[in-house]
Amino acid sequence: MDPRRYAAARDVALRDAIERVVLAFPGYGYRRVTHALVRDGWAVNHKRVLRVMRQEALLCEVRRRFVPTTDSSHGYRRYPNLLAGLTLVRPDQAWVAEIVRTQRTKAHGLTAGAGGNDGADFHLTVRDDHAVTQ
Numbered sequence: 001m002d003p004r005r006y007a008a009a010r011d012v013a014l015r016d017a018i019e020r021v022v023l024a025f026p027g028y029g030y031r032r033v034t035h036a037l038v039r040d041g042w043a044v045n046h047k048r049v050l051r052v053m054r055q056e057a058l059l060c061e062v063r064r065r066f067v068p069t070t071d072s073s074h075g076y077r078r079y080p081n082l083l084a085g086l087t088l089v090r091p092d093q094a095w096v097a098e099i100v101r102t103q104r105t106k107a108h109g110l111t112a113g114a115g116g117n118d119g120a121d122f123h124l125t126v127r128d129d130h131a132v133t134q
Contacts, residue, residue: 015052017042022058029060 014037021036022028028036030050037044053059083094 011052014042014044014048015056018049018052018058019056022053022060027060027062 017037017040018033021033025032025036030053031046033053034044034046034049037049083096086094088094
């Protein structure tokens with residue numbers, strides 16, 4: 001038998017095996033499909049399975065559920081954006097910080113910062129004895 005025909009027949013058989021696994025388990029990606037094929041006795045690696053799944057459009061598309069993280073329908077006062085009409089003309093002209101009130105045992109704390117990893121954030125804690133630390 002011609003090696004090219006043998007390879008083509010083997011690829012068709014692999015595609016059929018991949019399709020059977022994907023139809024049985026629609027949420028499986030190429031890694032889990034590869035493991036299922038290896039369990040079934042196929043000697044195939046993940047790169048080849050991924051290539052075949054891309055060619056045959058068999059990759060799973062998981063639709064993520066939107067989870068809202070902000071409750072905008074609260075009864076608290078909304079503060080105006082004081083920087084809305086400001087045109088910035090020099091560096092460090094406007095600084096924005098987020099202040100979050102957290103409750104701790106025997107202490108009330110405020111955490112403020114720009115949210116970056118540059119070390120500019122600070123932590124201010126007000127203790128019960130009214131001593132302020134920074």
